Amino acid sequence: MAYPHSHPRETRILSEHFGEIEATTLDGWIERGGYKAVEKALGSMSREQVIEVVKESGLRGRGGAGFPTGLKWSFMPKDDTLPHYLVCNADESEPGTFKDREIMRWTPHQLLEGCIIGSYAIGASHCYIYIRGEFVDVIPVVNQAVVDAYSRGYLGRDILGSGYSLELTVHLGAGAYIAGEETGMLNSLEGRRAEPRIKPPFPAAKGAFGMPTTVNNVESLAVVPHIVTNGGDWYRQWGTEKSSGTKLFSCCGHLQKPGTYEIAMDFNLKDLLYDLCGGPPEGREFKAVIPGGSSVPILAADELDAECSYEGLEAAGSMVGSGGLIAMDDSTNMVHAVRRMVEFYAHESCGQCTQCREGTYWAAKILRRIERGGGREEDIPLLLDISANMAGKTICVLSDSAAAPIVSSIQKFQDDYMALIAKGQHAAVGT
Numbered sequence: 363m364a365y366p367h368s369h370p371r372e373t374r375i376l377s378e379h380f381g382e383i384e385a386t387t388l389d390g391w392i393e394r395g396g397y398k399a400v401e402k403a404l405g406s407m408s409r410e411q412v413i414e415v416v417k418e419s420g421l422r423g424r425g426g427a428g429f430p431t432g433l434k435w436s437f438m439p440k441d442d443t444l445p446h447y448l449v450c451n452a453d454e455s456e457p458g459t460f461k462d463r464e465i466m467r468w469t470p471h472q473l474l475e476g477c478i479i480g481s482y483a484i485g486a487s488h489c490y491i492y493i494r495g496e497f498v499d500v501i502p503v504v505n506q507a508v509v510d511a512y513s514r515g516y517l518g519r520d521i522l523g524s525g526y527s528l529e530l531t532v533h534l535g536a537g538a539y540i541a542g543e544e545t546g547m548l549n550s551l552e553g554r555r556a557e558p559r560i561k562p563p564f565p566a567a568k569g570a571f572g573m574p575t576t577v578n579n580v581e582s583l584a585v586v587p588h589i590v591t592n593g594g595d596w597y598r599q600w601g602t603e604k605s606s607g608t609k610l611f612s613c614c615g616h617l618q619k620p621g622t623y624e625i626a627m628d629f630n631l632k633d634l635l636y637d638l639c640g641g642p643p644e645g646r647e648f649k650a651v652i653p654g655g656s657s658v659p660i661l662a663a664d665e666l667d668a669e670c671s672y673e674g675l676e677a678a679g680s681m682v683g684s685g686g687l688i689a690m691d692d693s694t695n696m697v698h699a700v701r702r703m704v705e706f707y708a709h710e711s712c713g714q715c716t717q718c719r720e721g722t723y724w725a726a727k728i729l730r731r732i733e734r735g736g737g738r739e740e741d742i743p744l745l746l747d748i749s750a751n752m753a754g755k756t757i758c759v760l761s762d763s764a765a766a767p768i769v770s771s772i773q774k775f776q777d778d779y780m781a782l783i784a785k786g787q788h789a790a791v792g793t
C-alpha cells in the first residue's frame with residue numbers, strides 16, 4: 363500500500379516503509395534490513411565511535427530546539443559508576459505536529475533500533491519511551507515491538523552476545539503538553555507533576571531519578587540506525603552545512619493533500635506547500651503558514667519562498683521547530699486562529715511561572731473580547747506588552763511559544779485585529 367500522498371520529490375529515509383503493514387512486525391523489519399545497525403554498533407563499534415559518527419552526520423535534534431545530537435550524547439559522563447538513562451520523548455503534543463506518531467505507527471522497530479544504539483552510546487542501562495497517552499492506536503504497536511525485540515535478544519541481557527545489556531520501558535503520559543518539555547517529562551516519569559525544572563543542572567548531570575540522562579526526540583533517534591549503517595558523510599549529502607539530512611514535516615490545515623512528508627532540509631517551503639501538499643483548496647490562496655508547530659512565528663504569504671533548513675526558516679522570520687506545518691488560507695481570521703492557539707497554551711501552562719500562567723490567561727481573554735466585538739485600539743499595544751513580559755522570562759519556553767503567534771500575527775495581520783475592533787465599535791455606536 364502506498365503511503366497516502368507520498369511524492370517522488372520526497373527523500374524517504376525514515377519514511378521509506380511507511381504504509382507497509384509488514385514493516386511493523388519484527389520479521390518484516392528484519393527482511394527490510396532491520397537490526398543490522400544494532401549488530402554493527404554493538405558488535406564492532408565503541409561508544410565513542412558511535413557518538414563520533416552521529417557528530418559527523420551533523421544531525422540536530424528534531425524535537426524543536428535543533429541541538430546537535432552527537433554533542434548532546436558527548437555531555438554524558440564517561441567514567442562514573444552511576445546508572446545512565448536514555449529517555450525517548452514521544453509525547454508529541456504540539457498542535458500541528460504528528461510525525462513521531464507516524465514513525466511509531468509504521469516503523470516501531472526503527473525507533474527501537476535508535477533507542478538501543480543511543481542507549482549504548484551514552485552508556486545507559488535503561489531506556490524509557492515516554493509516549494503520549496492519547497496515542498491509543500500507536501501504543502499497542504510499540505508495546506508489541508518491545509515484546510518481540512526482547513524475545514529475539516535485541517533487548518535485555520547481553521544483547522546479541524555483545525556483553526551490553528539494556529532494559530526498555532514504555533511509559534504512558536497522561537496527556538499534558540508540558541510533559542513534552544524534557545525536564546517536565548523527567549518529573550512526570552518520576553511520578554511527580556510535569557513541572558519543568560530550572561536548568562542547570564542539565565539532564566546529562568542530573569536527570570531521571572537524579573542520574574545522568576539524555577532526552578531525545580523520536581525522529582532524532584529513529585534516524586540514528588541509518589547514520590550508523592551508512593556513515594556521517596552519507597547523511598550530509600542532503601540538506602545544508604548547518605542543517606544536514608532530511609526532516610519529516612507533518613502538514614495540516616488548508617491543504618489539498620495534508621500528510622507527513624520527508625524532505626531534504628534544503629527543500630523549498632513553497633515547493634512543499636504547492637507541489638507536495640497540493641496547494642490551498644480550490645479557489646483559495648494561502649494567507650499564512652506556521653512551518654514548525656504552533657509555537658513558532660507565523661509566516662505571511664509573501665514570506666514562503668524559503669529554504670526549510672534551520673537557518674533558512676530563521677532568515678524568513680520563523681523556525682523549523684518540530685516540523686508541524688499549519689497552512690491557513692484567505693478564509694482565515696488570524697485573531698480567531700491565534701486565540702485558539704493561546705487558549706491551548708493557557709490550558710497547558712503548568713502554572714509555576716506567573717508570566718506564563720497569567721500572561722496566557724489574560725492574552726486569551728483579550729483575544730476573546732476582541733472577537734466578540736468588545737475590542738479597543740489599546741488592546742494591540744496591551745497584547746504586545748503582555749507578550750514581551752512572557753518571552754524569555756520563565757523556566758521553560760512554553761510562555762515564549764504562546765507569545766510568538768500573538769506578536770507575529772499583530773506584526774503581519776494587524777488588519778484582521780483592526781477590522782474586528784472597528785466592527786465592535788461600530789456595533790456599539792449603533793445600539
Ligand SMILES: Cc1cc2nc3c(=O)[nH]c(=O)nc-3n(C[C@H](O)[C@H](O)[C@H](O)COP(=O)(O)O)c2cc1C
Nearest residue numbers: 423424425451453454455542543544578579582760
Ligand atoms: C512546552 C514544550 C513541549 C515540548 N514538547 C516536545 C515533544 O512533544 N516532543 C519532543 O521531542 N520535544 C518536545 N519539546 C522539546 C524538549 O524539551 C527537548 O528539547 C527534546 O525532546 C530534545 O530532543 P532532541 O534533542 O532530540 O530534539 C518540548 C519543549 C517544550 C518547551
